[in-house]
Amino acid sequence: MGDSVPKFTDERRSEIRRTLLDVGAEQFADRGLEETAIADLTGEAGIATGTFYSFFDSKEELLAAILRREAEHVYADLRVVLKENEDDPETALRQFVRVAGDALVTTPLFRKTISREDRARLVEELPDTDILESHREKRDILVPYIEQWQQAGRITDGDVDTIASGILYIATLALRRDEIGDARYPTVRDCLIDWMVAGLCT
Amino acid sequence: MGDSVPKFTDERRSEIRRTLLDVGAEQFADRGLEETAIADLTGEAGIATGTFYSFFDSKEELLAAILRREAEHVYADLRVVLKENEDDPETALRQFVRVAGDALVTTPLFRKTISREDRARLVEELPDTDILESHREKRDILVPYIEQWQQAGRITDGDVDTIASGILYIATLALRRDEIGDARYPTVRDCLIDWMVAGLCT
Numbered sequence: 001m002g003d004s005v006p007k008f009t010d011e012r013r014s015e016i017r018r019t020l021l022d023v024g025a026e027q028f029a030d031r032g033l034e035e036t037a038i039a040d041l042t043g044e045a046g047i048a049t050g051t052f053y054s055f056f057d058s059k060e061e062l063l064a065a066i067l068r069r070e071a072e073h074v075y076a077d078l079r080v081v082l083k084e085n086e087d088d089p090e091t092a093l094r095q096f097v098r099v100a101g102d103a104l105v106t107t108p109l110f111r112k113t114i115s116r117e118d119r120a121r122l123v124e125e126l127p128d129t130d131i132l133e134s135h136r137e138k139r140d141i142l143v144p145y146i147e148q149w150q151q152a153g154r155i156t157d158g159d160v161d162t163i164a165s166g167i168l169y170i171a172t173l174a175l176r177r178d179e180i181g182d183a184r185y186p187t188v189r190d191c192l193i194d195w196m197v198a199g200l201c202t
Numbered sequence: 203m204g205d206s207v208p209k210f211t212d213e214r215r216s217e218i219r220r221t222l223l224d225v226g227a228e229q230f231a232d233r234g235l236e237e238t239a240i241a242d243l244t245g246e247a248g249i250a251t252g253t254f255y256s257f258f259d260s261k262e263e264l265l266a267a268i269l270r271r272e273a274e275h276v277y278a279d280l281r282v283v284l285k286e287n288e289d290d291p292e293t294a295l296r297q298f299v300r301v302a303g304d305a306l307v308t309t310p311l312f313r314k315t316i317s318r319e320d321r322a323r324l325v326e327e328l329p330d331t332d333i334l335e336s337h338r339e340k341r342d343i344l345v346p347y348i349e350q351w352q353q354a355g356r357i358t359d360g361d362v363d364t365i366a367s368g369i370l371y372i373a374t375l376a377l378r379r380d381e382i383g384d385a386r387y388p389t390v391r392d393c394l395i396d397w398m399v400a401g402l403c404t
Contacts, residue, residue, distance in 0.1 A: 135381055158393065159389060161386065162386065162389045162390050165390045165393075166390055166394050166397065169378060169390065172378075176371060176374075180367055180371075184363065184367060187361060188364050188367045191365060191367075191401075192371065192372075195397045195398050195400065195402065196397050199397030199398075199400035199401065200397065
């Protein structure tokens with residue numbers, strides 16, 4: 001016992017890590033960071049409580065890893081949407097905004113765990129984390145396509161970063177869903193997408 | 203002394219009230235609700251501390267009155283902008299978004315006092331207050347013009363409330379200014395306004 005850590009095969013380590021990510025995602029979404037004990041997580045992963053720390057330094061580190069994984073899934077979806085529709089900017093842009101926006105609505109952790117308090121705590125405990133800076137990542141995914149479409153004369157000229165910020169702003173309408181109302185959200189989103197296409201696509 | 207309240211003329215009451223609103227706006231913007239004492243406010247208004255309560259029930263009530271006054275100024279500006287340009291929907295809409303958006307940037311209380319904490323406190327202490335629900339008020343200002351312009355064929359058809367929500371979403375880009383950057387904010391705002399006009403104006 002004491003500080004000794006069981007030796008796991010690489011395969012078993014990777015399996016435990018994945019289980020901690022899955023269980024953590026579920027529990028944090030249900031009860032938030034504060035109310036989830038490390039013992040709750042390790043129990044389901046079939047490891048001793050102390051063994052948790054050979055995988056993550058803290059609950060906050062686990063939450064950061066969960067959010068990074070969720071964000072990477074969204075980025076992967078966004079890359080696919082743009083790649084698959086690179087010859088059709090209008091469809092690519094419509095899909096991009098829908099996928100980015102709907103991720104904010106449907107991803108349980110974005111919706112529930114990342115309460116204001118947990119977000120503040122995460123930033124405080126992990127000052128170097130970049131997982132909340134998804135704006136920059138999405139911008140980097142988008143910009144090469146904007147440049148390519150501008151060069152091909154398929155979308156209007158204009159500062160690429162400004163256009164990317166405009167698209168990303170529309171893609172985060174979901175953050176204002178409480179104010180707009182759940183029922184009206186999809187129609188307002190589609191209205192804004194129509195305006196974006198009218199303004200951008202030639 | 204005791205609970206007795208000095209008798210003021212109506213004119214003097216109205217002057218004191220205005221001073222409390224002005225001084226309160228300044229102090230709350232500088233230090234927030236918590237750090238401002240009632241004595242700080244009454245000192246500048248030239249009244250005894252206890253007399254404050256013959257004007258407002260609490261600091262929160264004063265803050266609510268200040269915010270209501272600031273909001274009414276913005277609504278008045280928005281009404282003027284629409285009225286003055288009712289024959290030119292494009293100009294009217296461009297100005298509407300600029301005025302509504304810039305109010306969020308330049309009004310000291312919106313920028314500073316209304317920290318997350320003060321906002322939560324205000325809602326808690328004054329559950330019936332509607333001063334934070336500016337969305338509905340701005341919508342009511344906008345909707346008759348949208349209807350009028352649709353009837354005249356000057357802007358596209360479509361659900362009036364959806365269009366109003368889209369316009370108001372663009373008008374609140376300023377709330378995301380930290381993320382976008384102060385320098386880029388005006389160009390992103392103008393880009394979104396261009397898209398709105400391209401999508402709406404016929």
